[in-house]
Amino acid sequence: MNNIITLDSLAALLAEKVRISHDEAYIQIQNSLNEIVKELLNDSGCAIVPHFGKFYITNRATGEIAFEPAENLSESINEPFAFFEPVELFVDEIDKNEDSISEIPLSVKEDEQTTEINNPIEEDIDINAVDNPAKQDSLDEAVAEVAEALIEMTNKPESNTETEQTTSNPVPIHYRYTLTEDEIKPATEIIKPEPDSLEHSTAGNATETTSAISDSVVTKEVESTETTSDNATEEQTVDYSEPQPEGMRPLIAYILGILTGMLLTCVAVYFLYPPLNFTDDEELIWEEIDDNSTNETSTSTESALESTGTQQTSTGNDDTSHANATTISSPQTSTPNTTNSTSTLVTVNKVITDTVSRTNYLAIMARKYYGNTEFWVYIYKENEAKLGNPDRVPAGTVVVIPPASKYGIDANDPESIKRAKKLNGPIYAPYKK
Amino acid sequence: MDSNNFYKALGEVITDILNRGDQIALPAFGTFKAVKTNERVETDKETGKKILVPPSIAIEFTPALKLVKQVKNSQKAL
Structure with a gap:
């Protein structure tokens, strides 16, 4: 190329x-x-x-x-x-056709206007009737036929309106035009010939005229229904012509989706995060303990506890009686520490419990309550039924912490620590293979 | 080879070339080129009728400058 x-x-x-x-x-x-x-x-x-x-x-x-x-x-x-040949264009005819096509909707519009104001159409048809008197007989027959058809129409006005609604949706304008051209014109034609037919009144025609009159009333009704239906269709077309705010729907859906997502996440967090509850319990326990410690102000109370503990060790070894009994007997011997001893009683009577968690395990508990991590052995012994391997205590198990006096726990005494250390072996023995 | 056969062959070759859409440039003579004219509506001035003329391909010949000069000189000689 x-x-x-x-x-x-x-x-x-x-x-x-x-x-x-x-x-x-x-x-x-x-x-x-x-x-x-x-x-x-x-x-x-x-x-x-x-x-x-x-x-x-x-x-x-x-x-x-x-x-x-x-x-x-x-x-x-x-x-x-090679297959093409010069073609003569009939441009004038096309122009005429275009003109006629453009005239059609205008005429229909005029008809619509005339349906609202009945007078102009009547005048038009007057002229037609005068111009074509020969066709009056045929017109009368046509009138009767049309009247019957209209009666049928009035019998089923609702169905007609329904069909109009259904069919007018896709192409409403054309359907309306056909309606006005086909139905309204004959209806108006019916109204007019009445006086003419009355003038030419014969016996046979009289009945027809009466029927025509009754029909004219009917036709008026039909017209009214038609006009209302037209209005309805117009309203519908207006509804369809109005651009629906389509942009709003996705936005609303978007917001709704976000809200539902947040709700679902809230629910999921509430159900799938139980540790929050445990922390609450822990805080409660600690508050109790704090209360006790505030009641027993200063180190003197601790010394008192220790003294009672030593008393228990000294006396309890011989009697092998319960710790409570010894503490009850202690006020008789030592009068100045009565208030302290009662407070210790309270602490002893209250069963202190704690829950095992990732950061709060037996050794840490022992350091909290007894002052040395080695005393975890006694906590284990107290809860031996619940616990298995001391290194594999599942989080969330509630452990009863025994009073220090029960096992003679003393962080300051190296001998008690030694005893605790000795207990390590037998506890770990079944889990070491 | 007689001249008739030669011219027949030459014409066929040239039509082939022009059908391809190529140009033929002959020195000291001119160039041949196939030009397409689109379809158009023409009005007959006498009758006022409009006629749709189909597209067509015409062969455009532009003479070389030397040929044009020769033609001009021939007019002077006459």
Whole structure:
């Protein structure tokens, strides 16, 4: 495409075609061109090349030369458009049709207006009736037929309106036009011929006129229903023409989705996060303990506890009685520490419990309550039934912490610590294999 | 090879070239080029009828400057 073929390449193509040497073809083409030029420069100013075309000088002064291709050449070149022929366009008729098409909706609009105001149509039909008196008989018959049809219409007005609604949705305007053209015109035609038919009153026609009159009432009703239905359709079309705020729907849905998602996450957090409850319990216990410690102000209470503990160890070893009994007997012996001893009683009577968690395990409890991590052994012994491997206590198990006096726990006494250490072995024995 | 056969072959070769959409440039003579004209509506001035003319391909010949000069000179000689 768009390659420029020179004389050389033209000669090559020709040589291939006619099966002669390239030089020969070149020379022949050159000679023929010279001949053409010679003929052109003659008086005739015209050179005809067979199977190619005709060169002729159009203006010798300016040196304009025209070329008219030969028939076979132009045909072969115009092959893609061979099937086309010049077509005469009936533009005037098309213009007329366009005008008539544009007139149709206007006339329909006029009809619609006239349905609202009945007078103009009546005038129009008056003219028609006067112009065509011969057609009055046929008109009467047509009137009767139309009246019957309209009675049927009145019998089923709702169904008609329904069909109008259903069909008017996709293409409401056209349907309305058809309605007005087909139905309203005959209805108005019915109204008019009454006086004419009364003038030509015969026995047979009288019944028809009465029926026509009754029908006219009916037709008026039909008109009213039709107008209302038209109004309804118009309202519907207005509804459809109004662009619904489609952009709002996704936004509302988006917000609703976010809200539901938040609600769901809240519910999930509430049900899937039980540790919160445990921490609450722990805080409660600690508050109790804090209360106790505030009641027993200063280190003197601790010393009192220790003293009672030592008393228990001293006395309890012999009696092997319960700690409460010894503490009850203690006020008799030592009168100044009565208040302290009662407070200790309270602490002893209250069963202190604690829950095991990731940060609050037996050793930590022992340090909290007894002052040394080695005393976890006694907590384990107290709760041996619940606990298995002391290193694998599941979080959340509630552990009863025994009073320090029960096992003779004393953080300051190296001997009690030694005893606790000795207990390590037998506790771990079943879990070491 | 007679001249009739030669011209027939030349015409066929040239039509092939022009059908391809190529140009033919002959030195000291001119160039041949296929030009397409689109369909158009023409009005007959006498009758006022409008006619839809189909598209067509015409061969445009532009003479070389040397040929144009030769033609001009020929007019002077006359």
